Amino acid sequence: MENHPLSSPWEKQRRLALARIYVKKHQEEKALQILPLLYPDIDIILARALLLEKLNRFREATIARSEIYKLNPDTDSLDHLTYNQVNAGEYTGLLQTVSEHVSRSFDGHYTLLPLSVQDRFINSLSKNMPLIQKWQASKTEPLLASLDYKHRAIFVGNVIPHISSDQEISNLCRTLPPHESNPDPDGDTALGHCAMAQHRPGEAAIYFSEVQRERSDIWPVLVYALSAAGDTSKALEVWREYGQMVPSESLATVLARDALQEKDFSSLRKLIPDLTSDIPDNDILKAKLALHDGEERIALSLASHVMDLNPSIDQTMAAIQIADKAGNHDQALNWLQSIWEKYPDNADLKREYGMRVAGLPERKKRLQALPLLNDSSKLQPNNIKIGESLAWLFLADDDRPAAMRQLEQLISLPQNFALTKEDQKQQVQQRYMWRRTHADLSRRDHITLASIWSPAGIGEVVGNNQLSSSRRGVGQNMQMGWWDHAISDSLLTRGKGLAVYGRFFIDGPGRTEYAAYLGGAAGVRYKPFSRLNLNLYAEVFDQYTRYSLLASSHHKYPAKGQNSNTVDMMIRASASFFDQGDFRNDWREDRSHWNERFLYLDGAWWVHKEYFQGVARYQQGHSWKLPINQPQTIMPYGFGQFSSQNNNHLFREDFRAGAGIRWQYWFNETPFNAYRSALTVNIEYQRGLAGSLYERANGVLFSVGVQL
Known part of the structure; x- marks a missing residue:
């Protein structure tokens, strides 16, 4: 029987019988030879797949199951194929298989995938972030229609943080029912991620807080949400309660900023070791801690190091602030000048540099701020600080008419009634002092009459x-x-x-x-x-x-x-x-x-x-x-x-x-x-x-x- 092939359909039976005999004799390789992958019969390929699965050779079994799925793309074949893909570690293949399956079978009817396939799909998703980032919106609708609510929520929660398109985020989040109709930790997690992606961190913190009652591992995203919502003290409180060990450096950076905001320098000191050096934001945090500890030289050294790392505008401004607080105002001005020269069209930098130069003690240097603040004033005509600085600069330049015109512009600005009562009083007095200065400049003659x-x-x-x-x-x-x-x-x-x-x-x-x-x-x-x-x-x-x-x-x-x-x-x-x-x-x-x-x-x-x-x-x-x-x-x-x-x-x-x-x-x-x-x-x-x-x-x- 081993050496005498038979005609169809008896040849298939001969091969299956020989395979069973070889397996009993522990001659699995012979069995696999008699069950070729490309044999034009699904039963032969299925027997090969079962034998490979028994031998835990899941990568080869996946190939066999893929051939079976091509010949018979039903949910049972999909179930076995995804089982082997998971065991073979082929998560990318699994995601592609599931996506292609639902895209092919979707005809407007919502047919759910088997629960086992849904589980494998969601578990694989969390292990393949690059594929999530490349996700195409065209695949989303049939895929979500094939998932039940629980798995859909998990899918959305995993995908949302990695999507930049507001439209895609909106489409995904619309597939989730509100919290009231289906309160569930997975659903609340997804709703929280949606709220974060749509710039509603306060709402996200509420959802994550609900989840936290049942799942303490949610605390990192809760910290992110609380911090983004401005509740820095609560974010630090959650960290102290659940996670003295910080799972990521980005979270450590967020917590360190919150600690600095709250002036909680003991917590900041605990978080500093988790921050990698040679990263501008981290070095800035370390410098601010050094300032608090009275180590101005260390703080200035760290700020200087930040300036060597090609920092962003915000990072440069933070380094400038550190130099100021360390008492090195000349260095702060030099750094500000360098960042302004690098971005000469940046209106905020031009204004900041002009204001700094306008405050210099030397009259000639102060006057260099005139063209800068003139340009800034045209862009921000209602900016009181710019207008006031311009008026004093015109006075320093002996340009009395220009100073008077600038004061008139300031005096004509509408009053800001949104200020607190105390600030409104200061605003009224400030306007009076402008009028007092204008009166002094507008008159040359003074007459005094007295009787004693x-x-x-x-x-x-x-x-x-x-x-x-x-x-x-x-x-x-x-x-x-x-x-x-x-x-x-x-x-x-x-x-x-x-x-x-x-x-x-x-x-x-x-x-x-x-x-x-x-x-x-x-x-x-x-x-x-x-x-x-x-x-x-x-x-x-x-x-x-x-x-x-x-x-x-x-x-x-x-x-x-x-x-x-x-x-x-x-x-x-x-x-x-x-x-x-x-x-x-x-x-x-x-x-x-x-x-x-x-x-x-x-x-x-x-x-x-x-x-x-x-x-x-x-x-x-x-x-x-x-x-x-x-x-x-x-x-x-x-x-x-x-x-x-x-x-x-x-x-x-x-x-x-x-x-x-x-x-x-x-x-x-x-x-x-x-x-x-x-x-x-x-x-x-x-x-x-x-x-x-x-x-x-x-x-x-x-x-x-x-x-x-």
Whole structure:
């Protein structure tokens, strides 16, 4: 029988019988020879496949089962073929087989695959990520129609994270019923992956949290979802509860960022060993931990290493931030310049670099930011930081008209009512300060008129001999005016000043005697510093004295005698301190009350007569807005004052203190200019404490002044 082939159909029976005899004799190779793969009969190929399966030669069995499936592509053949493909490790072949099977058999009717095939398909899918990434949408519909809900959910959950097409994601996710109709861990997992892929991490976290109750192994994707949803503290909590061992470096990076966000440096320190070096994001995290530990040099070294790794824009900006916090601002600026030069058309980089350069202390370097911020302003006309920086740069460039136009643009911006109440107050005050700056730039002339009257105590009377020690305190009344005209735009824009001025005064030594002294002066005023309120004066002074009396203040020339005229040059310096920022004398839009204070120093020297007057006054008070719909304030205050005179080498001084109350009314505003004028009324009581100038006389002073 072994050597005598038979005619069909007896030849098939001969081969099958011989194969059984060879198997019983453990001659499997002979059996396989008598059962050739290409024999034109399915029973012979089936016997060969069964024998190969018995011998655990699944790769060869797969070939045999593939031939059987070609001859009879039913679900039973598919079941046996996929069984062998799984055992042979041919996962790609299995996925292709199943996909081709459902594509061929799909005719609009939803016929499910055998459960065993569905199981093998899903299990193989998780082991063949490259094939998932190449998945074609055209295969999806028949495939999903051949899977039950459980396997369909698992399939979608596995495939979704690897698909970039929004349309494909949407098509896949529509095949899943809502959670309410079929609550199931696999379904919720798939719904969670769909939500993540469609940029709804908060919803995904809800689904994954449901799954977590039954499957603790879901915690990594739950952490991803919580982190993407901004719930970084919860993400760290899940990690601590389920997975001190982090399964992937990408998850470790996410957790490290969350720990940094939460300022949880102990957790960050635990995660750092899981981060590979020479990866920019990882080195940035390590650098930030080093900054927290006070290791600025290590942090800067790591940031420098990041810059050597061809970092992205975001990574470069993180390195720049590290350099800033490490105190190396020059290096930060160099890195910013390099990334801007690499991406010159990037509007955000241009803006950031321009803002940095605009903040440099050197004026020439600051001006290099003008073209950058000009371009940025055209792209972002409503950006307050850009607009404000531009205004200050125009001032630094002595371009007063451009600075005013930029301020007008800022003032015209609509108010942002979405801010918090406190931020809205700051916005209102910021707009007022723009208007205040615009008002200062828009005017060259300042006029001050004042009248001061005191019934007793702060004037002085001497005999005909000025050097006599016979002195007594008297009343005083005085009217004065001052006109100041700025003559230098460049100094004005830099916060300095050069001006010509003229002034006059009319003075009397008592309550009823007026115009005992008539005086006037013309001169030049120079403000040399922008950040220091110091003014230097030089003037030609002329005074007419109708009586042989002498008042002690306001820089009046010492009397020569009745009906005498005096012409002299006066050199004067005045300065004020402690009166800026929160203590300035100015209207506040965002407050109902505020503190004010100043230390005022003033000294004058008459060159020809060698006569000196000086005064130092410290005053502090608290202003309240009056509860009316007008810009008025009331301020009680206290003060201390020191005065001195040196006339013909006769030095006299006075020290006094007192308290008073001031009322102010602000007016003369426009849409672009803050209040440019103020009316001020003071009344104060002065008590002499020491000195011979006023014989320590007490007195009351009343004054009215207006600034125009």
